[in-house]
Amino acid sequence: MGELRRPDNMVRITTPELADAFIAEQVKEIKEQVGDKKVLLALSGGVDSSVVAALLIKAIGQQLVCVHVNHGLLRKGEPEQVIEVFRNQMKANLIYVDATDRFLDKLAGVSDPETKRKIIGGEFIEVFAEEAKKLDGIEFLAQGTIWPDILESEAGIKAHHNAGGLPEDMKFELVEPVRILFKDEVRVVGDRLGLPANMVYRQPFPGPGLGVRCPGAITRDRLEAVRESDAILREEFEKNGLAGKVWQYFTVVPDFKSTGVKDGKRTFDWPCIIRAINTTDVMEVTVEHLSDELIDHLVKRIISEVPGINRVLFDYTPKPPATVEYE
Numbered sequence: 421m422g423e424l425r426r427p428d429n430m431v432r433i434t435t436p437e438l439a440d441a442f443i444a445e446q447v448k449e450i451k452e453q454v455g456d457k458k459v460l461l462a463l464s465g466g467v468d469s470s471v472v473a474a475l476l477i478k479a480i481g482q483q484l485v486c487v488h489v490n491h492g493l494l495r496k497g498e499p500e501q502v503i504e505v506f507r508n509q510m511k512a513n514l515i516y517v518d519a520t521d522r523f524l525d526k527l528a529g530v531s532d533p534e535t536k537r538k539i540i541g542g543e544f545i546e547v548f549a550e551e552a553k554k555l556d557g558i559e560f561l562a563q564g565t566i567w568p569d570i571l572e573s574e575a576g577i578k579a580h581h582n583a584g585g586l587p588e589d590m591k592f593e594l595v596e597p598v599r600i601l602f603k604d605e606v607r608v609v610g611d612r613l614g615l616p617a618n619m620v621y622r623q624p625f626p627g628p629g630l631g632v633r634c635p636g637a638i639t640r641d642r643l644e645a646v647r648e649s650d651a652i653l654r655e656e657f658e659k660n661g662l663a664g665k666v667w668q669y670f671t672v673v674p675d676f677k678s679t680g681v682k683d684g685k686r687t688f689d690w691p692c693i694i695r696a697i698n699t700t701d702v703m704e705v706t707v708e709h710l711s712d713e714l715i716d717h718l719v720k721r722i723i724s725e726v727p728g729i730n731r732v733l734f735d736y737t738p739k740p741p742a743t744v745e746y747e
């Protein structure tokens with residue numbers, strides 16, 4: 421590839437001192453590479469792109485243009501946090517695009533999981549490219565590529581999803597400041613750059629977002645039920661000290677209804693499924709068993725606070741045979 425590789429003898433960045441040294445070195449290198457030119461970054465709010473944004477803001481300030489595309493499938497509070505942290509606190513040059521209607525209109529009536537993913541991925545590139553075309557003088561594209569991305573793409577395990585993606589006629593030189601880091605190192609660096617802990621240590625969240633947790637054709641009401649129940653689950657995991665301990669946890673609202681009763685009246689509503697799992701490599705996962713008290717509390721909260729839900733179920737299935745996500 422001829423591009424920067426992680427040196428075999430590189431010390432793992434585990435301490436604030438090592439992180440500070442890495443930050444100082446990267447700031448210098450970014451300044452040298454970019455000069456007085458402008459850099460574009462798709463800022464999802466995930467760990468990698470957030471750390472890249474914070475590094476670039478430190479190095480080149482207003483020469484960085486961040487674009488945050490809200491595809492309508494983000495978790496409750498996510499776009500607000502990106503705006504608060506990057507625009508308000510770090511004073512970044514941030515373009516916020518609320519493309520919710522555009523995505524949900526395209527996805528309306530589409531129930532095939534792969535088609536849904538393709539629509540979400542394709543539309544994302546289109547929205548980002550449209551924003552990029554409106555800007556003048558951009559010569560660089562920053563990406564949150566990390567070392568496992570490079571290793572996995574070289575091994576043919578997965579296409580390196582961070583690379584490319586933009587239309588052929590849009591050619592930028594890449595800026596990849598965390599390219600030689602492992603995920604745990606990216607987190608230590610993010611911490612030292614002053615990013616909030618819930619951003620730096622957050623659980624994995626798939627690119628197609630809540631779209632894969634609203635199985636079948638997405639409707640706005642069922643999507644809202646996923647978003648609200650997920651917010652309750654996250655809040656309770658935080659309160660109960662499970663947030664940093666359990667690898668991934670979320671809710672799914674499948675597309676079927678069952679009979680229930682509320683205030684003496686018949687209901688016909690969706691179930692909400694809770695999934696909580698642990699893993700190291702995501703190839704095999706085990707289920708985190710929650711206490712009876714917590715399950716009871718979650719059932720009460722979700723039923724009383726989330727419109728359209730009349731049952732709460734818990735998924736006890738490891739991977740294999742079930743994948744983590746439902747689509």
Ligand code: XMP
Pocket residue numbers: 624625626627628668702739742743744745746
């Ligand atoms: P599965 O469902 O394949 O999930 O067992 C394994 C891990 O990958 C995440 N995941 C994704 N991440 N884009 C992503 O960035 C995706 O399309 C995607 N699909 C699944 C999933 O959340 C889990 O952590």
